[in-house]
Amino acid sequence: MSAHGHVDLGHTVAGWTGTTLALLGFAGAGVAFCTAWLPGIVIGLGVVALAGLTTWLLHLAGWGKPSGPRPQADWDWRVRDTVAHSGHAGCLGCRAGGPRGAAAAAAPRPRPVAPLPVADSGA
Numbered sequence: 001m002s003a004h005g006h007v008d009l010g011h012t013v014a015g016w017t018g019t020t021l022a023l024l025g026f027a028g029a030g031v032a033f034c035t036a037w038l039p040g041i042v043i044g045l046g047v048v049a050l051a052g053l054t055t056w057l058l059h060l061a062g063w064g065k066p067s068g069p070r071p072q073a074d075w076d077w078r079v080r081d082t083v084a085h086s087g088h089a090g091c092l093g094c095r096a097g098g099p100r101g102a103a104a105a106a107a108p109r110p111r112p113v114a115p116l117p118v119a120d121s122g123a
Contacts (some may be wrong), residue, residue: 007069011077014064018055022048060084060097067091 032040058064062084063112065074073079087094 008072008075010065010070012058012063012065013073013077014055014058015061016057016077018051021051021106025051056096059091059093064093112119 007093025044027044029041029044032038032044056078063079064084065081065091066083066088074081084094087099091115
């Protein structure tokens with residue numbers, strides 16, 4: 001048993017990857033700030049932004065976790081989320097990714113607009 005008790009802390013590939021990239025970006029920006037190297041600060045903050053984007057894309061690809069507790073069999077960080085292809089209910093990241101899978105098939109499609117009639121010039 002861990003120091004946190006018998007709970008799912010949500011360690012996932014998306015979480016570990018994003019945290020590592022963000023830590024490297026903040027550390028790089030911090031060192032660049034201490035040396036007053038402006039391009040290094042911008043690069044470091046760019047890596048932080050890349051960490052957020054990478055985490056979100058990995059979550060959409062199924063390497064994150066849905067909100068709430070998971071079954072104990074899915075606690076290992078290498079377990080891929082099999083329902084991520086259709087999006088997690090109530091997940092802001094999945095909603096920002098747009099409709100996918102079954103949700104995309106059920107979404108209403110816009111009707112085609114008929115072209116307007118062309119007025120005859122009478123000439």
